[in-house]
Amino acid sequence: MTPSTAPTRRFVLLDRDGTLNVERDYLSDPAQLELIAGVGPALKRLRALGFGLVVLTNQSGVARGYFDLDTVARVHERLVAMLGAEGVALDGLYFCPHGPGDGCACRKPRPGMVERAAADLGFDPRQSFMIGDSPVDIALGRAVGAIPLLVRTGWGRRTESEGTCDPAAILDDLPAAVDWIERSVGTGIAQTGEPA
Ligand SMILES: [Mg+2]
Ligand SMILES: [Zn+2]
Secondary structure, eight states: OOTTTSOOOOEEEEOOBTTTBOOOSSOOSGGGOOBOTTHHHHHHHHHHTTOEEEEEEEOTTTTTTSSOHHHHHHHHHHHHHHHHHTTOOOSEEEEEOOOTTSOOSOSTTSSHHHHHHHHHHTOOGGGOEEEESSHHHHHHHHHTTOEEEEESTTTHHHHHHHTOSOOSEEESSHHHHHHHHHHHHHHSOOOSSSOO
16 A cells, blocks of 8 residues: 555535525525535536545534534435435535534634545545635635635625635536536646645
């Protein structure tokens, strides 16, 4: 084994609410899960391109007492089943249950979930893409050296109009972001998160 010279499988890091599924503002019931149009086939396309897939989601509704850890588990069980029905398997799904004032290491934009996923799955965050609808997703992508892509679904249009973050590109939705990734790996641009 020579892990230092083995080619690193590239990963796409995905926000959950407003990126994969319709934003429900503290989604607290598996029945509220609705995949955004085209998400299944888009993730399948990333798989076909060889990317690993990891979901990273802030779920401060736990810390706020809106729902419990068992609810998060049931929501994720249904999400995995819905994606599975579309022929998509995730490599990992990580969530932060803490609140903004808890000072944890995992709440986005802090890098804890990415570091944990990278250690568990053996990938280089600097060779990754991060897709999300909120400023924290873009800030996290930048913080770990990934290429951050903002989608206009969920809170994305608001995020875009606020102009407070620095995505590498802004796309209408996840399928459009996957088109962008496919073009960028095909043409050799955007091979790392370094500014062009
Ligand atoms: Mg989101
Ligand atoms: Zn946390």
